[in-house]
Amino acid sequence: MQVKHLLLIATLAFVTACSSKGDKVDENLSESQLYQQAQEDLSNKSYTNATNKLKALESRYPFGRYAEQAQLELIYANYKNAEPEAARSAAERFIRLHPQHPNVDYAYYMKGMASFDQDRSLMARFLPLDMTKRDPGAARDSFNEFAQLTSRFPNSRYAPDAKARMVYLRNLLAAYDVHVGHYYLKRKAYVAAANRGRYVVENFQETPAVGDGLAIMTEAYQRLGLNELADSSLQTLKLNYPDHPSLKDGQFVPREGDDNSRSWLAKATLGLIDSNTAPPTMETQASKDVMKQYEDARQQIPRELRPENQDDGSEKPDTSGKKSHSWLHYLTFGLVD
Incomplete structure (x- = not known):
């Protein structure tokens, strides 16, 4: 990781720590006042202050008229304050304590939602990250x-919004x-x-990744010399995905090159180091479709449920002819722009 990224993380952590405490809650406030x-x-x-007051209300008046509502509001406040783990914990606690509540x-x-946005952390909004390559936990x-x-209620x-997000997550x-x-494939582990590839085809039907799974199967079987299985996979790919990126003029183009095309350094390090010029990145069709679906889903999130510092793409371009610097540029003294 570059030094400027480390400085950025340290600066953001310092600013977050300084602004996360909130105001002190008056001990003389009644339940209704809190x-x-x-x-x-x-x-x-002011979600941090709201969180502090809701926690104080619940601890001081655990059997009051606002106790259950405060627990629900606490889930929302943590979520809006970009604290997904706290939001999930509050939601799990409410479900455990009130399984028959009308708003459970x-x-x-x-x-x-907290898990859905967990990967959209503060750093993920500034660094270019491909979510399809990250830990899917x-x-x-x-x-x-x-x-x-959707099964219980x-x-x-x-439920409709949850079902739409399940399609994207799948x-x-x-x-x-x-x-x-x-x-x-890159590591020559063709059986794996x-x-x-077969797992994708069998378990993720009706997703954009099925074509990619067939392409992986085709290439792996070709490398293993299992021509019958390779031809079967290839015919299925041609029939169902004739425009797949791995097909050029109806012919299958392997993603990975032959061993002979690799340098001795790449072979000795199992591909970890390659002195040859890296080929252009081949983005899979699944990656393109998933990223588009994510952006569509993000735009459909109700505005009141969006974290405050989430970029909504509403920033207007600068047409003055002068180079404009973001707040991030000034915050890091020009190290990150």
Whole structure:
């Protein structure tokens, strides 16, 4: 990691630590006063202060008239304050304490939303990261949590949105497995690559990654000399995905080159170091489709549920002819622009 990135992380951590404490809660406030002030903080988008007051309300008046509502509001405040782990913990606690509450479906939904946005951390908004190549743990958690909501409360007002996000998450998980298959191809682990490609085809039907899975199977079987299986996979690919990037004029083009085309340094280090010029990045169709679906899903999130520092793409371009610098440029003294 470059020095400027380390300085950026340190600066952001320092600023976050200085601004995360919030105001001290008056010990003489009544239950209704605490709740009212917490509501005002939520309206003013002072989520840290709202969180402190809601926690104080629950601890001071655990059996009061606002206790259960405060627990629900705490889930929302943590989520809006970009604290997904705290939001998930608050949601799990509410579900455990109030499984029959009329608004428990909201807790299930927000638990899934917290996992859904967990990868959209503060650093992920500034650094170019391909989510289809990242650890899919949070995506799997979010999918399972939305699945619980839709199975337990099929008529919930949150079920349609949860189902739409499950489609996106399923595509994301499939694209991740495609990247794993390509990694095995690059490392000449052809049996593992073929198995991963077959797993995608068998378990992620109706996703954009199925074509990529067939392409991985075709290449892996060709490398293994299993021509019958390779021809079967290739014919299925041509029939269902004639425009797949691996097909050029109806002919299959392997993603990875032959061993003879690699340098001795690449062979000696199992591909970790290659003195040859790196080929252009081949973005899979699944990656393109998943990223597009993510952007579409992100734009459809209700504005009141978006974290405050999430970029919504509404910044206007500078037409003055002068080079404009972002706040990040000034904050890091020009190290990051």
